[in-house]
Amino acid sequence: MQLNAGCELQFEAQGPTPLVLMLRPRSGAGQWIMREEYQITPSVNVTEFTDMYGNLCQRLVAPEGPFSIHFSATVQTADAIDVEPGAPYTPVEDLPDDVLHYTLPSRYCQSDQLGDLAAEITNAVEPGYDQAEAIRKWINENVKYQYGTSDASTSAVDTANARVGVCRDFTHLGISLCRALNIPARMVVGYLYQLKPMDLHAWFEAYIDGRWFTFDATQQQPRGNRITVAYGRDAADVAFTTQFGPMTLNDMKVWVDPAEIAEN
Template structure:
């Protein structure tokens, strides 16, 4: 699948502040950038830095008053769906060292508080079969509701409320997977058909010797997701972080199949 991506961010910065942008599609073996163009109206030169795990890149900018960023890209997605139920288990002690941070609790994914639930509800399952069951549980037990959560909502809060947006679905699935011994990380992404159109958040689970994208909202599949960045939770994958105050004027995200 080929996707056209068009993003516009229009903010007013209170005074002057550093801005960290994370909106560029990542290059990778499973997605190819045919073209991309990032334009940021900043009083100082931009500075690019690598994203978490070397996936994608962040961009430092300086905001002063009116701040606008525009991003356009065409991306070809090369990955194909995988049947999780056929993926085998890897003992934790034999997993690659880069998976270790994604086995541990983080600020918004309190996996240690969900271990009892996973053991009770999914005991006897591991790896692919467990990932399949956890994804289905989150999809079936949460209700997608815009405005139902905030930037401080954690996986445990979503588990109690049983509703949220894509960020909350991703946090809960990641926390449950980690509680079950599956390395899991959050992923910011672009996808067509997201309602309302916006930046999207999904999970990525390490099973069967590799990372696999999962969207528990069921709005997208691995075959039409464009990975932007990865991290422990939403803290690491925010599309824009302002080290100061800012007011949103307008923001649009359009993802169209070609």
């Protein structure tokens, strides 16, 4: 499916403020970037680099006063995500070097503290894909989705105890429980078609049987039509905006709509 997706951010900077943005998706598995547009008002110099996870990042300095960022893209997306019940666990000794660090605890994903819960959730489940799916299903059924119940400091352990949160919290918990079983897991942020309410979204991927599979604990069934923007260990690696100074986000709009395809 071809989707038009994007976001508009309205800031007020109290002084010149360095920013790192992570708003541009790139073509890859399940998506092809057909068109994109980036508008920054007022115009400033922008440089771009690729971080250690392969994400496209933009550096700039926002001037004092109102500052806006508009990004939009037309993307060809996969209508479904791959599922493979029964896919076997990949032993740690067989993991690629660049996947191994996704088995370790990170800032928001204290997998070393969630081993008992992971074992309880996956009791009698075959190692591998079925464990990750059991974790996704357990979070979906046992953690309440509710805005305003967490903040930027909320961790996976906090969510496991409170049993409430938003997509970021669901994702951190899913990652942590997978890692507690030595299944590599990483955070993904981007867009999901027909997400309700519409917002920037987060889910997780688990490395099983030699490849990455998508799991979204906020959804009851596997859903495609996703646009990936960034990957990382947890939210600390995949912030859409990172500011280095006093700056207020006054408004944010996000949209994902079917693209109008011109007929020949």
